[in-house]
Amino acid sequence: MGNLLKVLTCTDLEQGPNFFLDFENAQATDAERETWEKVDAVLRQSDGILSELQNYQGAITEIRQAISNSSDQDLQERAWNAVLPLVLRLKCYYEFSLRLADALRSLLGALTSPPHTPTQHLEREQALAKQFAEILHFTLRFDELKMSNPAIQNDFSYYRRTLSRNKMKNSHPGAENEVNNEMANRMSLFYAEATPMLKTLSDVTSKFVSENKTLPIENTTDCLSTMAGVCKVMLETPEYRSRFTSEHTASFCLRVMVGVIILYDHVHPVGAFARTSKIDMKGCIKVLKDQPPNSVEGLLNALRYTTKHLNDETTSKQIKSMLQ
Incomplete structure (x- = not known):
């Protein structure tokens, strides 16, 4: 399939673009190399x-024992020693979200710059489009895992409560330097979101549009x-879907489809x-509903609960009904 977007005949313009984009094998051209390498270092x-988050167990047992036996210093120490390395991992994920935001900003700049149209950019910079897709895929998967694991919020809340009461500062003086109050406040705002990575990407996309005033929002x-x-x-097209060589490409x-819809919904007036x-x-909702229900419920929920305009009066009753 090569590096170029395969543009196929579209018989009905109202159906939208009729493209095949090689998400599996796209390779960076010389013109894409600088941006691609910057983004690849993050990706x-x-x-x-994702592997760490999928295996995140939390310290619920240690925390429960410490809270139930507040005068037992050994249990307090045990809970703290269990929570601290987990919080340091959560800090790494938060810091990764900032690097991911910078990577997305670079891709948006490359894929929207004049004089080329979005379609022309996808034809010329397919490897960058693939990286954009990989960012969205990671984002939705991260948020799915975060939402299904309450231990993340529980661990971080316990850490903040314990640190603020100065219980562990004397015996663990380096702990506050690792995640001090300022960092803890920023992390708290991040993890308080139901979908923190998606919120980060939505914010950076909106900021990209507002800061680039000479660039048409279109x-x-x-x-x-x-x-x-x-x-x-x-x-939805069997001919195109048959070109997928990996069983994971459909998911x-x-x-990616749901991710760009959400970003569009946050950016478009x-x-x-x-x-x-x-x-x-x-059509997009129908494609989702044509999949096995258990495999797409999280994506349907993302459209229901993380979009901005679903409940507007301008949304048709049919679309609202499809997402109920």
Whole structure:
């Protein structure tokens, strides 16, 4: 399939873009190399983070024993020693979110710059489009794992309570230097979000649009809507889907499609669900609902609860009904 986007004949323009994008084998060209290497340095850490998060056990037993026996110093020490390394891991994930935001900012700059259109950018910089997709895939997977693991919030809350009461400062003087109050406050805001990575990406995309005042907003929203259309067509067309060589590519496309819809909905003035939206929301939702229910419920919930405009008056009753 090579490095180029395969642009196939579209018989009905209202159906949106009819593309095949090689998410599996795209390689960076010389023109993409500088941005690609910068983003790749960040993405190389993503699989390890997901693996750690998937195996995150928490310190619920130690915390419960310490709280139930507040006068037992040994149990307090045991809980603290169990929680501290976990909090340091959570700090790493938070700091990774900042690097991921910078990576996305670089990709948005490359994929929206004039004079090329979003489609032309996807044709020319397919490896960067693949990295954009990988960021979205990681983001939704991270948030799914975070939402299903209450131990993360529980561990961090216990750490903050214990640190603020000065219980462990004398015996562990280096602890506050690792995650001091300022860092703890920033981490607290991050983990308080139901979908912290998605919130980070939504914020950085909105900020990208507001800071680049000479760049038409359509450059960004058309890039997002084109990506959504690409994924939808690839998923619903047997001819295209048969080109996937990995069993994981379909779920990858589903997450990417939902991710760009959410970003579009946060950036576009009227959102993704309005009749004037360039995203075929009915078609995208149908593609999701055509998958095994257990595999997409988290993605449907992401559309229900992390979008901005679903409950607007401009959203059709049919779309609202499809997402109920």
